[in-house]
Amino acid sequence: MxxxxxxxxxxxxxxxxxxxxxxxxxxxxxxxxxxxxxxxxxxxxxxxxxxxxxxxxxxxxxxxxxxxxxxxxxxxxxxxxxxxxxxxxxxxxxxxxxxxxxxxxxxxxxxxxxxxxxxxxxxxxxxxxxxxxxxxxxxxxxxxxxxxxxxxxxxxxxxxxxxxxxxxxxxxxxxxxxxxxxxxxxxxxxxxxxxxxxxxxxxxxxxxxxxxxxxxxxxxxxxxxxxxxxxxxxxxxxxxxxxxxxxxxxxxxxxxxxGELLPDLSIPEHVELIRDFVHKSIDWLGERRGILHSRRHLAITFKGLDNFRPIKIKMLQAENIQELEAVFNEIKVRWNN
The missing domain is CATH 3.20.20.70 (Aldolase class I)
Structure with a gap:
């Protein structure tokens, strides 16, 4: 720089x-x-x-x-x-x-x-x-x-x-x-x-x-x-x-x-934050538009997790909140260790 x-x-x-x-x-x-x-x-x-x-x-x-x-x-x-x-x-x-x-x-x-x-x-x-x-x-x-x-x-x-x-x-x-x-x-x-x-x-x-x-x-x-x-x-x-x-x-x-760096969010904290964001977006815009508006955030929010690409694709292809919830739960199970 x-x-x-x-x-x-x-x-x-x-x-x-x-x-x-x-x-x-x-x-x-x-x-x-x-x-x-x-x-x-x-x-x-x-x-x-x-x-x-x-x-x-x-x-x-x-x-x-x-x-x-x-x-x-x-x-x-x-x-x-x-x-x-x-x-x-x-x-x-x-x-x-x-x-x-x-x-x-x-x-x-x-x-x-x-x-x-x-x-x-x-x-x-x-x-x-x-x-x-x-x-x-x-x-x-x-x-x-x-x-x-x-x-x-x-x-x-x-x-x-x-x-x-x-x-x-x-x-x-x-x-x-x-x-x-x-x-x-x-x-x-x-x-x-x-x-x-x-x-x-x-x-x-x-x-x-x-x-x-x-x-x-x-x-x-x-x-x-x-x-x-x-x-x-x-x-x-x-x-x-x-x-x-x-x-x-x-x-x-x-x-x-x-002068101190905060630790990264834990995977459960991260999942709950993005889940809350998606639900509030749905409350404001309706399910379809709320999910669409969330996708740009979903695409990047778990960046850095190993071997995450298949789950990311599944998350971005989710058409309703039930499908997204299933992906969120899978993330918590697979990466919370």
């Missing part, structure tokens, strides 16, 4: 009037992952801020049922942000006003999603190729709502256009109250190593006064401590590292506070 030396900032982190304390951990917004059930689970393990799945501004305005369900938030999830994406100024403004009516704690704008169907149509990371429009959208949303507005983006479109320092300054100038930076370009997607050097340079830019949240490869307590200590970021955002491992927030917090 590259090392970027900086002056550490031990003050508490504030976004708007929300005080997150020192070294807070945020759950990244992820499509088909950060639904209500998973957000609640991550909160129970210590996530300081959670986000909805990213929400299409167009779909929100058209009142698409699936999109409306994405902004179904509860008091036990606070503080929580609703993340919006879109390419049209007026549409983003209208969507932000609709989102504000649900009373989130903040509204986040997605300028970082690299997925082809979004970025190539000029939304998400696609706006890294049109910085004036990115700034115009942000400024209009900031003026339209009373909630704090934050932004999540990447280092740039590709290796030849890593312009995040300029972007950060301009976004701050139009009124955002925090900036999350994923340490990859859009061209990288999720490949390679995240470049935290540029994230550190943004944080230590004397022109920057808003909180800078680092994102990318936060997958264990040791990396979390390294990123805080070497790049001076105000907070860390955890995305893929939380899929199938919502207890990562507890692990990192414990290590930051004590």
């Amino acid at each position: 590259k090392v970027y030396l900086c002056t550490l900032n031990y003050t508490t982190v504030k976004i708007g009037t929300i005080d997150f304390g020192k070294e807070p951990l945020f759950l990244a917004p992820m499509e088909d992952v950060t639904n209500k059930v998973f957000r609640q689970l991550c909160k129970s393990y210590g996530a300081d801020l959670v986000y909805t799945e990213f929400v299409s501004a167009d779909a929100l305005i058209r009142e698409i049922d699936k999109t409306i369900k994405k902004i179904d938030i509860g008091e036990d999830e606070r503080p929580i942000g609703i993340q919006l994406y879109g390419k049209d100024i007026d549409t983003m403004v209208e969507a932000a006003r609709i989102a504000e009516e649900v009373n989130p704690d903040l509204i986040d704008i997605n300028f970082g999603c690299p997925v082809k169907k979004i970025a190539t149509k000029g939304a998400g990371a696609g706006l890294l190729r049109d910085i004036p429009k990115m700034i115009a959208i942000t400024q209009a949303v900031v003026k339209a709502v009373n909630k704090p507005v934050t932004v999540k983006t990447r280092l740039g479109w590709d290796e030849s256009s890593k312009n995040i320092i300029e972007i950060a300054e301009r976004l701050q100038d139009v009124g955002i109250q925090a900036l999350t930076i994923h340490g990859r370009t859009r061209a990288q997607m999720y490949s390679g190593e995240a470049d935290w050097t540029l994230i550190g340079k943004v944080k230590n830019n004397p022109r920057i006064s808003i909180p800078i949240i680092g994102n990318g490869d936060v997958t264990d307590p040791l990396k979390a401590k390294y990123f805080f200590n070497n790049f001076g970021v105000d907070a860390l955002m955890i995305g893929r590292g939380a899929i199938g491992r919502p207890w990562i927030f507890r692990e990192i917090k414990h290590f930051l506070n004590t």
Whole structure:
């Protein structure tokens, strides 16, 4: 890993009037992952801020049922942000006003999603190729709502256009109250190593006064401590590292506070956690959709068990809760020794 030396900032982190304390951990917004059930689970393990799945501004305005369900938030999830994406100024403004009516704690704008169907149509990371429009959208949303507005983006479109320092300054100038930076370009997607050097340079830019949240490869307590200590970021955002491992927030917090690594969950504890998650997903979405929504977590949650592949396939092919329960019981019997 590259090392970027900086002056550490031990003050508490504030976004708007929300005080997150020192070294807070945020759950990244992820499509088909950060639904209500998973957000609640991550909160129970210590996530300081959670986000909805990213929400299409167009779909929100058209009142698409699936999109409306994405902004179904509860008091036990606070503080929580609703993340919006879109390419049209007026549409983003209208969507932000609709989102504000649900009373989130903040509204986040997605300028970082690299997925082809979004970025190539000029939304998400696609706006890294049109910085004036990115700034115009942000400024209009900031003026339209009373909630704090934050932004999540990447280092740039590709290796030849890593312009995040300029972007950060301009976004701050139009009124955002925090900036999350994923340490990859859009061209990288999720490949390679995240470049935290540029994230550190943004944080230590004397022109920057808003909180800078680092994102990318936060997958264990040791990396979390390294990123805080070497790049001076105000907070860390955890995305893929939380899929199938919502207890990562507890692990990192414990290590930051004590210097000790917590032992791994036992197999029975692990099974009961994922079983509870599946049942709550079914209660919220119905059996079929609840199981489908759980599969991304099921695919990775028991990663590392020896000779697990045949059981993993059986688990992912389960069509109802009875079949899943049988697999869970088999896991407890075969690997609890």
